[in-house]
Amino acid sequence: MKRILRAILTRIKSLFLSSTAKRHGLVGQPELWKIKRDFQIDYLKSVGLKPEHYLVDIGCGTLRGGIPLIEYLQEGHYYGIEFRDFVLEEGRKELKENNLENKVPVLLVSKDLATLSMDAQFDYMWAFSVMIHMKDEIADKCLMMVSKHLKPNGVYYANVNIGEWAEGNWEGFPVVCRNLEFYKTMASKYHLKVEDVGDLKSCGHITGIDKQDSQRMLKFSK
Numbered sequence: 001m002k003r004i005l006r007a008i009l010t011r012i013k014s015l016f017l018s019s020t021a022k023r024h025g026l027v028g029q030p031e032l033w034k035i036k037r038d039f040q041i042d043y044l045k046s047v048g049l050k051p052e053h054y055l056v057d058i059g060c061g062t063l064r065g066g067i068p069l070i071e072y073l074q075e076g077h078y079y080g081i082e083f084r085d086f087v088l089e090e091g092r093k094e095l096k097e098n099n100l101e102n103k104v105p106v107l108l109v110s111k112d113l114a115t116l117s118m119d120a121q122f123d124y125m126w127a128f129s130v131m132i133h134m135k136d137e138i139a140d141k142c143l144m145m146v147s148k149h150l151k152p153n154g155v156y157y158a159n160v161n162i163g164e165w166a167e168g169n170w171e172g173f174p175v176v177c178r179n180l181e182f183y184k185t186m187a188s189k190y191h192l193k194v195e196d197v198g199d200l201k202s203c204g205h206i207t208g209i210d211k212q213d214s215q216r217m218l219k220f221s222k
């Protein structure tokens with residue numbers, strides 16, 4: 001009942017939003033959109049991302065993080081993967097509005113990361129606010145895909161909820177919370193190591209919302 005009421009309220013609110021705010025709302029709270037856009041490129045640069053690197057943005061959504069990355073990276077070096085086709089469609093509009101189609105990013109809709117075919121190996125693999133929405137079997141497929149496409153010296157960063165929080169739902173996706181051991185065990189299946197880099201706040205993600213800033217950043221490598 002509560003969930004239905006919340007869905008009705010969200011629908012009513014969306015009737016009063018501008019089309020830009022509606023687009024921003026497809027990947028989270030519109031009022032946090034800029035913080036989360038800036039954080040992604042700033043963080044990736046701080047951990048060594050250079051224009052010549054190849055990067056894949058898993059769960060790229062509407063290219064909230066993708067647009068500055070596409071601008072920064074060399075032509076054809078950004079790959080974005082998204083589950084929801086209508087959301088990626090909004091991302092394509094963002095790309096056009098930002099005059100970045102000439103950077104020819106590779107944008108792919110994928111319903112199953114295990115069968116996704118990409119002819120590229122990546123220096124950086126990135127999933128911002130995505131693994132927190134993956135059921136166990138999908139997280140497993142994600143790490144399998146990462147292991148297949150990560151260069152020997154490449155790194156995969158993903159923020160996760162660690163601890164014992166109440167789980168929830170967002171836009172039809174679950175909101176999951178696990179312990180670090182879970183990720184270590186799953187990663188070792190695919191010959192990956194995991195390091196807990198710190199909370200998002202210490203990585204520069206400062207929204208003032210503890211539940212978000214206290215998420216952990218994990219770094220996976222071979």
Ligand SMILES: C[S@@+](CC[C@H](N)C(=O)[O-])C[C@H]1O[C@@H](n2cnc3c(N)ncnc32)[C@H](O)[C@@H]1O
Binds near residue numbers: 081110128129
């Ligand atoms: C909270 S949004 C974050 C979007 C983007 N990373 C950003 O920061 O702007 C999570 C996105 O991940 C996508 N997603 C969830 N599960 C996925 C999966 N298994 N494969 C690809 N995308 C997925 C959702 O559709 C959604 O657009």
